[in-house]
Amino acid sequence: MARFLTKAVGVLLLFATIGVVSCQAVLSEDHAVAPPAATRAAP
Amino acid sequence: VSSAVVARRRPIWIGGWLPFILPLPLTLDALANLWQGDLVGMLGSALPCILLFGGAALIRRGLAQASARPGQAAWPWRTLGAALVALGTAAAAFSAVGHSPPIALCFGLGALLGCYLCYGFDRRPRLSADKDVAAALAEAYRKLDELEAAGRRIRSPEFRERLGRIVAWGERILERIAADPEDFRRARKFLNVYLDGARQVTEKYARTHGEAGSAELEESFRALLADMEAVSEEQHQRLLDNDLVDLDVQIEVLTTRLRKEGVL
DSSP states (O other), X not given: OHHHHHHHHXXXXXXXXXXXXXXXXXXXXXXXXXXXXXXXXXX | OOHHHHHHTSOTTSSSOHHHHTTHHHHHHHHHXXXXXXXXXXXXXXXXXXXXXXXXXXXXXXXXXXXXXXXXXXXXXXXXXXXXXXXXXXHIIIIIIOOOHHHHHHHHHHHXXXXXXXXXXXXXXXXXXXXXXXXXXXXXXXXXXXXXXXXXXXXXXXXXXXXXXXXXXXXXXXXXXHHOTHHHHHHHHIIIIXXXXXXXXXXXXXXXXXXXXXXXXXXXXXXXXXXXXXXXXXXXXXXXXTOOHHXXXXXXXXXXXXXXXXXX
């Protein structure tokens, strides 16, 4: 039982660190491709 | 069947995959940055990815090694892997997400703790508290490895199976000695003479059976393997019964036979 709980806490920690950081990296950035300079509105 | 044998037969897919799966979104982030032409952003995600996947690979290697036979030269793969995973997580938190260094460090330490709780760090198991017994056991495990390696070079499935059983009995005997060093005295002859003989005869057969291919040689090797198996099984039983005398006589007979075969 203790062994199972230890593993479960370990898995949760891995999700809370690697998983969270990975998802944050994807969500924190706007990955839309910027339009080329020529198509932008002229000043 | 001994725990070591069971452990080595454990399917490879059981464990160690989580550190490979969790950084997948980060890989997507690196690809998205590449798509955008953002080199700095791409490197900021790709380098932590490399660290994370490298660490995951080392952890799996460590897990596979942990289920191997004791006494083999061991690298602390799991510990190194956990360190790489922690470094990769901290790097991703800092460079791909933009957290401050202390927060990134906390993520790294959390990942390290997670790896420790999930997979543990490598510890070199002591074979025995007695130095002489530990040295003899390490030597015996090495001989078993060589016997197993020689067995893999033999094509006959029957002989490989027999050798597998002999090795399994050998492992059980060594486990028994590790558990009770008093058994070392009872099994000394087995370790010093028999294991060496078994290894040499198998290596010799593995070297020559392809060339000669004589039925007589095959028959003789088959009989020898049967004897070896019986002696190993009996040695194990004698250790359980703490009986010394009869088996030594039997090993003497087998030794004489090995000498006759030109092995010893």
